[in-house]
Amino acid sequence: GQQVMQIPQYQHVQEGEDFTTYCNSSTTLSNIQWYKQRPGGHPVFLIQLVKSGEVKKQKRLTFQFGEAKKNSSLHITATQTTDVGTYFCGIGANAGKSTFGDGTTLTVKP
Amino acid sequence: SAVISQKPSRDICQRGTSLTIQCQVDSQVTMMFWYRQQPGQSLTLIATANQGSEATYESGFVIDKFPISRPNLTFSTLTVSNMSPEDSSIYLCSVEAGVPNSYTFGSGTRLTVV
Numbered sequence: 001g002q003q004v005m006q007i008p009q010y011q012h013v014q015e016g017e018d019f020t021t022y023c024n025s026s027t028t029l030s031n032i033q034w035y036k037q038r039p040g041g042h043p044v045f046l047i048q049l050v051k052s053g054e055v056k057k058q059k060r061l062t063f064q065f066g067e068a069k070k071n072s073s074l075h076i077t078a079t080q081t082t083d084v085g086t087y088f089c090g091i092g093a094n095a096g097k098s099t100f101g102d103g104t105t106l107t108v109k110p
Numbered sequence: 111s112a113v114i115s116q117k118p119s120r121d122i123c124q125r126g127t128s129l130t131i132q133c134q135v136d137s138q139v140t141m142m143f144w145y146r147q148q149p150g151q152s153l154t155l156i157a158t159a160n161q162g163s164e165a166t167y168e169s170g171f172v173i174d175k176f177p178i179s180r181p182n183l184t185f186s187t188l189t190v191s192n193m194s195p196e197d198s199s200i201y202l203c204s205v206e207a208g209v210p211n212s213y214t215f216g217s218g219t220r221l222t223v224v
Contacts, residue, residue, distance in 0.1 A: 045111075102152045
């Protein structure tokens with residue numbers, strides 16, 4: 001099945017700094033989703049991207065889908081301590097099954 | 111989107127025993143999914159639970175080890191059988207959310223096998 005590589009694995013930032021995580025696939029994706037998992041919590045769906053070159057924003061979060069639909073990024077502007085957690089990308093597949101990236105764990109130093 | 115109630119939230123079990131995890135959804139859903147998340151790692155799909163038919167297992171997971179029930183469109187159970195310490199993990203159920211290919215997850219079951 002399709003695979004997706006997510007980088008970096010960990011990111012430690014000072015509060016107020018920006019943060020970006022990337023997901024890359026060797027094949028063209030039909031869609032990509034992003035999830036956030038707080039420490040000790042469960043993944044929570046954030047957004048889905050479907051169109052080539054799509055850019056969506058949720059407050060300080062900006063999600064992009066590459067023109068070739070092979071990569072995507074999640075960018076957080078001016079991180080806050082509430083942003084800590086692990087961010088996963090997921091790619092849809094047949095029969096409703098998703099494949100998830102390995103996640104990027106973000107820690108924020110106040 | 112759907113709301114999932116998953117229990118137990120955590121358990122510590124003796125090796126060789128079995129644990130059954132339950133997920134109740136507040137609406138009818140065609141498919142329910144069971145995932146495993148080992149500490150610090152990503153989500154791995156165990157199986158898809160279909161109402162009225164046997165679950166579909168992913169490579170590396172077998173029915174004897176992870177029997178699944180799906181008696182109706184709002185409920186499913188996953189049993190972790192004959193547990194060993196390697197089964198220590200977080201187990202999550204999920205259903206497709208309002209957006210196709212996106213998923214709502216239960217709160218997870220944190221299992222420790224000693």
